[in-house]
Amino acid sequence: MPSIIYGSDTSHTTSSSANLIRRASLPVAILKRAETWLSEERYVPAANRLDVALYRRLAEHPDRVALIEDGEKVTGKDLLIRVVNLCQKLRDSGVRPGDRVAVYLNRSSEFVVAILAVVFAGGSHVAIDVGDPPERTRGMLEDCDPRLVVTDRVLSGRLGAGPRLPVLLMEDCAPASDSIAWEPVADLEDEPAVVIYTSGSTGAPKASLISHRAVTSRLNALQRSHRLGPSDRMVHHTACSFDMFLIEVYWPLMFGATVIIAEHGRQREPEYLARLMRDEGVTVLYCVVSLLDLFLLAHDEDVRFDGLRAVLTGGEPLSPELVRRFQARSTASLTNLYGPSECTIYCTAWECPRDPAPDTVLIGDAIDDTVLWILDEDGRPVPDGAPGELYIGGAGLAIGYLNRPELTRERFVPDHLGGSGGRLYRSGDLVQREPSGDLRFLGRVDRQVKIRGYRIELGEIETTAIRHGGAQQAAATVTGSGADARLTAFVVLPGGAEAIDRLRTALRERLPGYMVPAMLRTVDALPLTQNGKIDRDLLAKWAAPETMTSAPADGSAAAGQGLEDTITEVWGRVLAAPGLGPDDDFFEAGGDSFKAVRAVKQLEAVLGIPVSMRELLRNPTVTGLAAELGRRLG
Structure with missing residues (x-):
């Protein structure tokens, strides 16, 4: 099996392939005829292997910028050294070909290093969104039974890891040397490289096993239709629970472009993402339909996005x-x-x-x-x-x-x-x-829906409401589309407001935010069709928001009522949640970035002053935002 050595010692190498790499200024020595598969692909074909394809590209262009995070540039050489070092750490920790390794990290260069290192080690990465509720995370970890979890010291406290779930901390994995051997595993083309969890109708997420061949086939097809080159830059902002993040990370790295890493937690801010794309010269962007709509809604009509190709x-x-x-x-x-x-x-x-x-x-x-x-x-x-x-x-x-x-x-x-x-x-x-x-x-054909690109089985919401939330019956439905899509759950649930609060808490503890219904409505019984099945068409009609009249733009609506009352009224419409209190949090009440844009636009129309997304994000309660805006209104 070939060994590729990172270090300045090239005395063992005389091949033309090695000379090419030395001229590219990467200190790489190739032993045991590894130059054969590196240059001619006789040993491990790069076309169907993520690890080999990535190694080839980074090694051939070591000084090209591979990643940019918060203005800091990571070259191909530096990325490769970090990946191979972590790969060795994984193997020293017992990871073997075919093993699954969970990656539990914020969006960052360390996240990119971790998923690449798992693939280089011959394993398959299970990237888990750190924003998921802890109980859901633990359920996925129990289901996938990883060899270990790659995380950091702060996030590891959420896992409750025991003897069966060893943890490798990124703080302990700084490169110890630039001369560590990497031995690619043979015959990985049809073995798993990626594990992606999606919503499951039985109440638990289900995981798809994706092979090296499958991922490389898709990336090669994308490259043929939308060719990336060294001058291209692509932003990585998509959550790792959505398989499109593979495009944002692997596609640029495999074909010599640069990945621009969006700051963790700021994907709610269209202004930040637009500024990041402008400042870093992003040329290619992936975003779900709703996010595309959000970008356009969040910026004035005269703002253009011509920097994108x-x-x-x-x-x-x-x-x-x-x-x-x-x-x-x-x-x-x-x-x-x-x-x-x-x-x-x-x-x-x-x-x-x-x-x-x-x-x-x-x-x-x-x-x-x-x-x-x-x-x-x-x-x-x-x-x-x-x-x-x-x-x-x-x-x-x-x-x-x-x-x-x-x-x-x-x-x-x-x-x-x-x-x-x-x-x-x-x-x-x-x-x-x-x-x-x-x-x-x-x-x-079935009851699966999509909201902002996330696949959702309504049955998972209903099962969770019954199993953990105390509901006797539950039925979920979705109304609207794109940025206006929202989930509503109808439940048979005795106990009044306190029971609803317990149910909402149970859903938030077990479901990711995009699956928590914006509205919970109690009914005495779920409506049935003549055949005795739940009348979901009728539930969809019940869930449809009432037609809203457009708000005046001269501030007259706010003149006759207090600022807090105005904010409460606007939020109630946007969130479909009447009865909000002064200390209720916009996002905890079912808000997200898409609803936030609508709330900001409606407040601007009612108050007659500019309202920024940042003001809402920093002041997510009625009283907090009223105090912030009140200073400008005098």
Whole structure:
């Protein structure tokens, strides 16, 4: 097995490959004919290996900036040394090929180093969002049973780790040497490199196992359609619980571009992200549809985003109206990506035409190494133009679900039509093919929904409400779309306001913030259809917000009432939460960055003065924001 040595000693190396690397100023010596696979790919093909592909790119361009965090630049050489050192620490701690390693870190260069080191060690990383409730985190750790957890001293206190869950602290992993050997593991192409958890209908998240081949296939397809080069910079801001973060980290590093790391916790601030993109010269951006909408809403209409050359979006339906608004403010191309996590990042793409702007937004056709079938309920291809369920095959398919053999068999089915390599994934999405050959997304076959790109099984919310929140019955529904999407849960729950408070606490302790309903409504009984099933159409009507009249822009609404009353009224509308108290926290009451933008815009219209997102973020209570704004109103 080849060894690649980091250090200044190159006396053992005489190959042309080694001379090339020495000229690039990286102190690397290649032993045991490692130059063979490095230059000719005879030993470990880089095309299907994340570790080898990343090593090649960073080693060939050691002085190129790979990461920028808070203005600090990390070169390819420095990143590689840190990754290989941590890789060795992982192996010294018992990590072996095929092991899972949980990464529990804030978004940072250390997070990037950690996930790369796991892959270099031959393992698969399970990146866990530090914003998830501790109980959910512990449940995922118990389910994935990692060899160890990579975290830091502050975050480790949340884990409650015991003998079965050893922890490796990043503070103890500073590079001890720049001459540590790295030995790539053979035959990893079809082994897991990434584990991604998504919402599960049974009340517990489920994990997809994603192979090296699947990730590299997707990144190579993306590179062929949206080529990145040394002059490109891409911001990493997406939560690690969403598989699109793989695009933001791996794609730039594999093809010589620079990753700009957004400060942890500031993804709520559109002004910060826009300033970061401007100051760091970001050229390529991925963001979910709702975040794209948020960027445009948070900035005046005369603010343009022409520094971008390409924007990728997806995760939710993209409206023609949003496409037109974006194209009016940026010269960048806009591409709509579609694909479930089980198919690794995306499997179709459609670049939105600019002239004329589209009246209908499609999801495109199959990307490279991908097979698509549109089938009816009996598994037969539908006629051209007819709707049906989308089945997906090809190199991007996940290996299956971790510890869920029955669910794996249910969703990953044999390819009885041929051409996909043996399996097809039942997406549960309804589509139809347009005359152009592109697909139109029609909706879901089941009850799964998406909010701001996150896949949510409504059954997980309902199960949690019953199992842990004391509800006798529960039914969740979603209304609106894009930035206006919100969850409402109807519950049969005796006990009045105190019981609702206990239920809300239980949901917040066990579900990530995007899955906690903005509104909890008690009912004596859930409505039923004539067939005895829950009438979800009626619940959706009950949950729909009342039509709001536009607020006056001359401050007259605030003139007749106190500032706190005005803020309470606006927040109540935005959050669909009447009865807010003066000390209630906007975000704890169901607010997020998208609702915050709406609240700020409505307050500006009512009060007649500018209100910034930063003021709301720093003063998230009614009394706090009233005091802040009151100083300006006199």
